[in-house]
Amino acid sequence: MAAGVAAGLIYGGTTGAAAGEDNAEAAQLVKAMTDYLQTLEAFSVKVDVGTDVVLKTGQKHKLNSSGEVLVRRPGALRVTRKGELADAEFNFDGKTLSILSRSDNVYFQADAPGTIDDLVDALQNLYGIDLPAADLFGTRAYEQLMTGAWSVTYYGQASIDGVACDHIGVRADSVDWQIWIRAGDKPLPCQYVVTSKWMSGAPEHQVRFYGWNEAPEIAADSFVFTPPADAKKAETAPADEITRLTNGE
Numbered sequence: 001m002a003a004g005v006a007a008g009l010i011y012g013g014t015t016g017a018a019a020g021e022d023n024a025e026a027a028q029l030v031k032a033m034t035d036y037l038q039t040l041e042a043f044s045v046k047v048d049v050g051t052d053v054v055l056k057t058g059q060k061h062k063l064n065s066s067g068e069v070l071v072r073r074p075g076a077l078r079v080t081r082k083g084e085l086a087d088a089e090f091n092f093d094g095k096t097l098s099i100l101s102r103s104d105n106v107y108f109q110a111d112a113p114g115t116i117d118d119l120v121d122a123l124q125n126l127y128g129i130d131l132p133a134a135d136l137f138g139t140r141a142y143e144q145l146m147t148g149a150w151s152v153t154y155y156g157q158a159s160i161d162g163v164a165c166d167h168i169g170v171r172a173d174s175v176d177w178q179i180w181i182r183a184g185d186k187p188l189p190c191q192y193v194v195t196s197k198w199m200s201g202a203p204e205h206q207v208r209f210y211g212w213n214e215a216p217e218i219a220a221d222s223f224v225f226t227p228p229a230d231a232k233k234a235e236t237a238p239a240d241e242i243t244r245l246t247n248g249e
Contacts, residue, residue, distance in 0.1 A: 026154035026168050027146070030179065033187040034141040042072040042218060046211040047133070049081070052203035060201050070216065071137060074115045076223045079131055088238065090131065091225040092119050098225035099129075101238035107227045108234045115139075127237040133192050133207045148173035157183060160190040161210055174198060188212050 037043075049065045065083025075094030081087075087102035097112035097119060112119055117138045123129040135144050151171035158167045158180060165180035166187075180191040194205045227233070 023152070023154060027152045029154070029166050029168055029181055029187070030145065030152070030170075031142050033179075033181045033189060034136070034145070036187050037137060037141065037189075038139065040071075040073075040214055042070075042216055044068060044070045044211075044213045044216045045209050048208040048210075049083070050204075050206040052201070052205070054199065054201035054203055058201070060203065069131075069137075070218070070222060071116065072218055072223070074139075075119075077116050077119060078223055086238075091223055092116070093223040093225075096225075097122070098227075099237055100225070100227060100231065101234075104238060105228065105230065106232045106234045106238055107225075108237045109225075110237075129237065133189070133209075136189055136192065145170070145177075146172075160208070163190055165190045186214075 046068050047066065049067070051063050053061050053063060055061055063084055065081050065086065067079060067081035070078040075092070077090070077092040079090040081089075089100040089102070091098040091100075092112065094115075095111070095113050096109055098107060098109045100107040112122055117140065120131060120134045120138060123131060123134075135141060138144065149170050149172045151169075153169045153171075155167040155169060157164055159165065160180050164183045166183055167178065167180050169178045170176065174196070175194050176197055177192070177194040179189055179193075182188045182190055189209050191209065192207045196203050196205075
């Protein structure tokens with residue numbers, strides 16, 4: 001009983017879904033979020049990212065980074081990311097992918113014609129690079145999020161950075177994940193946590209979203225990549241901070 005009272009004090013009211021129970025309304029909140037994101041032809045958002053890495057010693061190490069995402073659909077994306085072991089910039093103009101590692105002062109370029117969906121797939125499959133919460137922004141977001149899901153639970157309302165958010169948990173075959181979605185008529189994601197439950201140490205990947213701009217002024221050269229004059233061109237994509245740490249670099 002005490003635990004139930006405490007949960008009520010923490011989470012507060014609901015949006016019609018029964019807190020703590022699997023229900024269709026919880027899944028519909030996720031669907032409403034992905035549908036709303038698809039209505040945005042362009043947007044920018046700031047992100048704080050925390051990713052757990054389990055070292056060979058068994059110790060769990062959390063890597064933190066911050067950055068900003070700028071999107072213009074269907075085929076333009078810029079992501080900046082600055083963390084403990086990486087200071088990187090990703091540029092995509094619908095034709096070419098450019099990755100700049102400021103920490104190493106090297107850059108990499110590759111042909112990548114297509115949409116943002118195509119780019120995200122290429123980054124993951126060809127280069128082993130994950131952009132922060134990229135699965136939320138693609139045109140197949142809801143389908144991809146719900147693949148293998150067998151439980152969707154509404155936990156109630158919580159506050160993220162002072163914003164009332166609906167808290168939803170999803171259990172799937174390979175991961176469990178939670179999302180906090182801004183309550184109201186603009187259901188934007190405020191926080192996203194993915195737990196890899198079958199990996200040793202159950203590492204988590206957490207992204208906090210803030211500073212949303214749903215109608216940014218985008219300069220003509222926003223997605224044009226110009227490397228620093230003294231930067232060297234690399235033949236392979238620069239390793240990100242997670243790859244560096246797990247490889248012991």
